[in-house]
Amino acid sequence: xxxxLTVEPGFKSxxxxxPTRVTDLLTIGELAGRAGVATSAVRFYERQGLLDPDxxxxxxxxxxxxxxxxxxxxxxxxxxxxxxxxxxxxxHATDVEExxxxxxxxxxxxxxxxxxxxxxxxxxxxxxLCRFDHPLxxxxxxxxxxxxxxxxxxxxxxSSETGS
Numbered sequence: 042x043x044x045x046l047t048v049e050p051g052f053k054s055x056x057x058x059x060p061t062r063v064t065d066l067l068t069i070g071e072l073a074g075r076a077g078v079a080t081s082a083v084r085f086y087e088r089q090g091l092l093d094p095d096x097x098x099x100x101x102x103x104x105x106x107x108x109x110x111x112x113x114x115x116x117x118x119x120x121x122x123x124x125x126x127x128x129x130x131x132x133h134a135t136d137v138e139e140x141x142x143x144x145x146x147x148x149x150x151x152x153x154x155x156x157x158x159x160x161x162x163x164x165x166x167x168x169x170l171c172r173f174d175h176p177l178x179x180x181x182x183x184x185x186x187x188x189x190x191x192x193x194x195x196x197x198x199x200s201s202e203t204g205s
Contacts (some may be wrong), residue, residue: 068103072109076113077116079094086115091115092115094108118131123143129143130159168183170182
């Protein structure tokens with residue numbers, strides 16, 4: 042039995058079209074430029090398991106817009122002071138509590154650091170109010186803080202005492 046095929050003008054066959062076209066994909070340079078990082082950072086994140094190229098075209102890495110969003114997200118987490126290990130744990134978290142626990146721990150660390158910095162700022166502001174020549178020997182506020190520390194030992198991290 043012989044099969045014949047007829048051609049119809051204007052007829053378009055349906056084929057499985059990939060969800061993205063090559064023109065929709067970013068090169069590693071375009072991805073890095075849009076995210077504001079070096080291409081070496083993109084490669085490093087790939088080696089760390091934080092990113093994967095979405096496709097390869099003629100052997101070159103190509104990335105979808107969603108991967109660009111992921112790269113920007115990684116940068117945001119780094120700006121928050123999270124380590125790459127923590128970022129990897131967030132990206133690969135299996136449930137909401139897993140990634141939130143990492144976020145809460147970092148938030149606690151930031152809160153303690155802010156308290157420490159506020160204490161340091163207050164001490165410096167007080168030392169600048171000293172009307173005498175040297176804060177070590179002639180400033181009442183600094184002298185009281187030095188004496189307090191000698192009597193009590195160093196203040197606990199995050200203490201808001203200034204000794205004034």
